[in-house]
Amino acid sequence: MRPGGYGKDCLDKMKEKVEQRGEPVPKPEINYRALMEQIPAVTYINTLDEARNPLYVSPQIEAMLGFSSAEWLADPGLWFRQVHPGDRKRVITEVYKSYVNGKPLRSEYRFLASDGRVVWVRDEAVVVCDEAGKPRLIQGVMLDVSDLLQAGEVLHKSEEKFRTIFERTAVGIALIDIEGRLMECNPALQEMLGYKKEELLTRVFSELIHMEDEAVDSDLYKKLLSGKQDHYQVEKRYIRKDGGVVWGRVNVSLIRDAGSNPQYTIHMVENINEWKQLETQFLQSQKMETVGRLAGGIAHDFNNLLTILIGYSQLSLLGLKEDNPLKGNLQEIKSATERAAQLTHQLLVFSRRQVLDMKVLDLNTIMRGLEKMLRRIISEDIELITNLAEGLGRVKTDPGQIEQILLNLVVNAKEAMPNGGKLILETNHIELDENYARTHINVIPGRYVLLSVSDTGCGMSPEVKERIFDPFFTTKGKDKGTGLGLSTVYGIVKQSGGNIWVYSEPGQGTTFKIYLPWVEEEADAFPEKDEGDDLPRGSEIVLLVEDDPSVRSLAARVLREQGYAVLEAANGEEAMHIAHEPIIKEIHLLLTDVVMPQMGGKELVERFKAIYPSVKILFISGYTDKAVTHQVLLGSEFPFLQKPFSPTALVKKVREVLDR
Numbered sequence: 001m002r003p004g005g006y007g008k009d010c011l012d013k014m015k016e017k018v019e020q021r022g023e024p025v026p027k028p029e030i031n032y033r034a035l036m037e038q039i040p041a042v043t044y045i046n047t048l049d050e051a052r053n054p055l056y057v058s059p060q061i062e063a064m065l066g067f068s069s070a071e072w073l074a075d076p077g078l079w080f081r082q083v084h085p086g087d088r089k090r091v092i093t094e095v096y097k098s099y100v101n102g103k104p105l106r107s108e109y110r111f112l113a114s115d116g117r118v119v120w121v122r123d124e125a126v127v128v129c130d131e132a133g134k135p136r137l138i139q140g141v142m143l144d145v146s147d148l149l150q151a152g153e154v155l156h157k158s159e160e161k162f163r164t165i166f167e168r169t170a171v172g173i174a175l176i177d178i179e180g181r182l183m184e185c186n187p188a189l190q191e192m193l194g195y196k197k198e199e200l201l202t203r204v205f206s207e208l209i210h211m212e213d214e215a216v217d218s219d220l221y222k223k224l225l226s227g228k229q230d231h232y233q234v235e236k237r238y239i240r241k242d243g244g245v246v247w248g249r250v251n252v253s254l255i256r257d258a259g260s261n262p263q264y265t266i267h268m269v270e271n272i273n274e275w276k277q278l279e280t281q282f283l284q285s286q287k288m289e290t291v292g293r294l295a296g297g298i299a300h301d302f303n304n305l306l307t308i309l310i311g312y313s314q315l316s317l318l319g320l321k322e323d324n325p326l327k328g329n330l331q332e333i334k335s336a337t338e339r340a341a342q343l344t345h346q347l348l349v350f351s352r353r354q355v356l357d358m359k360v361l362d363l364n365t366i367m368r369g370l371e372k373m374l375r376r377i378i379s380e381d382i383e384l385i386t387n388l389a390e391g392l393g394r395v396k397t398d399p400g401q402i403e404q405i406l407l408n409l410v411v412n413a414k415e416a417m418p419n420g421g422k423l424i425l426e427t428n429h430i431e432l433d434e435n436y437a438r439t440h441i442n443v444i445p446g447r448y449v450l451l452s453v454s455d456t457g458c459g460m461s462p463e464v465k466e467r468i469f470d471p472f473f474t475t476k477g478k479d480k481g482t483g484l485g486l487s488t489v490y491g492i493v494k495q496s497g498g499n500i501w502v503y504s505e506p507g508q509g510t511t512f513k514i515y516l517p518w519v520e521e522e523a524d525a526f527p528e529k530d531e532g533d534d535l536p537r538g539s540e541i542v543l544l545v546e547d548d549p550s551v552r553s554l555a556a557r558v559l560r561e562q563g564y565a566v567l568e569a570a571n572g573e574e575a576m577h578i579a580h581e582p583i584i585k586e587i588h589l590l591l592t593d594v595v596m597p598q599m600g601g602k603e604l605v606e607r608f609k610a611i612y613p614s615v616k617i618l619f620i621s622g623y624t625d626k627a628v629t630h631q632v633l634l635g636s637e638f639p640f641l642q643k644p645f646s647p648t649a650l651v652k653k654v655r656e657v658l659d660r
Contacts, residue, residue, distance in 0.1 A: 066114030084110035172269035194241035210237035306644035381420030395516040397496040416457025447518035460504040536655040540588035572599025
C-alpha cells in the first residue's frame with residue numbers, strides 16, 4: 001500500500017457505514033484539526049514540489065517559536081532561515097534522504113525563535129505520495145524538547161568533566177566489583193603499576209598487592225560491606241609488572257544501589273613511594289641521633305678512665321726493668337686498654353662527637369696514597385678498579401678518618417666476595433639539585449665530591465640494609481667483628497657535613513655513595529708524623545685545665561717529669577683566677593679540656609687571650625658537641641689532642657704546639 005493511502009480508505013469505509021444507517025455524515029477533518037490543535041506539539045504539512053510551500057502549521061508554532069501560523073504560511077523561506085546555522089546542512093540532508101527513500105524523517109535540531117532563543121525540537125515526519133506513488137507532501141509533528149536535551153547536555157558535560165578528571169588526575173583510580181575484579185582504571189593507575197588498561201582489566205586487583213600486605217585491610221573491608229563505615233584508608237604495597245614495589249595510600253569507598261545492596265568499590269591510590277622513602281630516612285636519622293647521644297655520653301666517661309689506665313700503665317712500664325715479671329702483666333693491661341680506647345673512639349665517631357682534624361684535601365691524592373695498601377688487603381681473585389675523575393674538587397674533612405672510611409668499606413667488600421669479583425673505587429664531582437634534596441632527607445642542594453665504593457658480592461637483603469649503620473650490628477660470626485665499622489663510616493661522613501647512601505640487593509652486589517661538600521679553599525699540606533718513642537722535654541710554663549682530678553693529676557705528673565712548670569685548674573673559673581695572679585708573669589701554653597662545667601674551653605680561650613695574647617692553645621677532648629667542634633676546634637689555629645691519650649702522645653703534642 002502506498003504511503004498515505006491507509007487513512008483515506010478508513011474514512012471512506014466510515015462514511016459508507018454512516019450513510020447506510022441514515023445518519024448525517026460528520027466532517028472528520030474538522031475533528032482531526034481540533035484534536036491536533038490541542039496536543040502540546042506543532043503539526044505541519046508541506047508540499048514537496050519545487051516551491052515546497054507550507055500548507056498547514058498548527059497554532060502551537062507561535063508559543064514555540066514566536067511566529068504565528070499566518071506568518072509561517074506566508075513566508076515559505078522562514079523555516080530554512082530559522083533553522084540554527086549549525087544544524088542547517090545536516091537537516092537539509094536528512095529531509096532530502098527522506099524524500100528520495102520515502103522513509104520517515106526523525107531528527108533533532110535547533111530553531112532560532114523570534115526573540116533569539118534557541119529551541120531544540122524533535123521532528124518526526126512522513127512523506128505522503130499521490131495515486132501514482134509520487135511524493136507530494138510531507139506531514140509531521142515537532143515537539144519542543146529543549147528542557148530534555150538541555151538536561152541531557154548538562155549531564156553530558158558533567159560526565160565529560162568527570163571523565164577528564166578521571167583520565168588526567170595524578171591519583172590512580174580503580175573501580176572494582178564485589179568479587180574483586182577490575183571494572184575500570186585510569187591512566188595514573190596504569191602508569192603506577194606498569195600495566196596497560198587491557199592487562200589490568202583481566203586481573204583480580206588483590207593479585208597485585210604485596211604478599212605481606214594482603215591482609216592489611218581485610219577487617220576494614222568487612223566493616224565496609226556490613227555498613228559499619230562507608231569508607232576507609234590504608235597504606236600498602238603493590239607489585240609492578242616489572243617486579244618493582246610501589247607504596248600506595250589507598251582510599252576505599254563502597255557504592256550501593258537504590259536498595260542499599262553493595263555494587264562496587266572505588267579505590268583512590270596515591271603513590272607515596274617518595275614520602276615513604278623520606279619517612280624511612282627520617283626515622284633512621286632519629287634513631288641514629290638517639291643512639292649517638294647515648295654512645296657519646298658513654299664514650300666521654302670511658303675516655304677519662306682509659307686515659308688514666310693507659311697513662312699509668314705506660315708510666316709503670318717505663319719504671320720497670322726488662323726482666324721484671326710484672327712487665328708482661330702491665331703490657332697486657334696496656335694492650336687491652338688501647339683496644340678499649342679504639343672502641344670508644346669508634347663510638348665517638350659514630351655519635352659525631354669525635355674531634356676531627358679537618359683539612360682541605362684532594363680525595364684523589366688520598367686514594368692514590370692508599371691504593372697499594374688496599375691491593376694488599378684484598379685477595380688476588382678480586383680485581384681492583386679505580387676511576388678517579390680529573391680536576392676533582394676539594395673537600396674539608398679529617399684525612400685520617402677518610403682513610404678509615406676507605407679501609408672499612410674495602411674490608412667489607414672483600415668479605416662480601418669470598419669467591420672473588422670486582423671492587424670499583426670512583427671519584428667524581430656532582431651537583432645535587434632541589435629534586436634530589438626532596439627525596440633525600442638532610443641533603444642541602446649544591447656541589448659535592450662523590451666517593452663511590454662498589455663490589456660485585458653477595459649484596460644485602462632490605463632488612464640488613466636498613467640496619468647496616470647501626471652500632472654493634474654485624475652479619476659476621478661470633479667474635480669476628482664489633483659491628484662498629486660502618487657506623488664509624490656513617491659518623492665520619494655526617495660530621496664532615498656529608499651524606500652516605502647504600503644501594504644493594506641480594507646477589508647484585510653493593511654500592512656505597514658518599515657525598516662530601518665541595519670547598520673552594522686550597523689544599524692543606526700534611527706534616528710528617530713522628531713515630532718515635534722519645535719523650536721530648538721542655539721548661540715552659542703550662543696551665544693545665546681539666547675537670548677530672550685523676551686525668552689532671554696524671555697529665556701534670558707526666559709534664560713535670562719532662563721539665564715543664566705546671567699550674568693546675570679544675571675549671572675555667574679557676575684558670576681565670578690563676579691568670580689574674582700578679583705573681584704570674586707569663587704562661588706559655590694553655591692546655592684545656594673542651595667540655596667542662598661552669599665555663600667551657602671555648603669561652604676560657606677567648607677570655608684568657610685577652611690577658612695573654614701570645615699564649616699557645618692546646619685542647620684535649622674526649623667528647624664535644626657539634627657546635628664546639630665546628631666553631632672552635634676545626635681550624636689549624638687551635639690544635640687538639642684526643643682522649644684517651646698516652647703520656648708519650650701528650651708530651652709530643654705539647655712540644656709540637658710550643659715549637660710552632
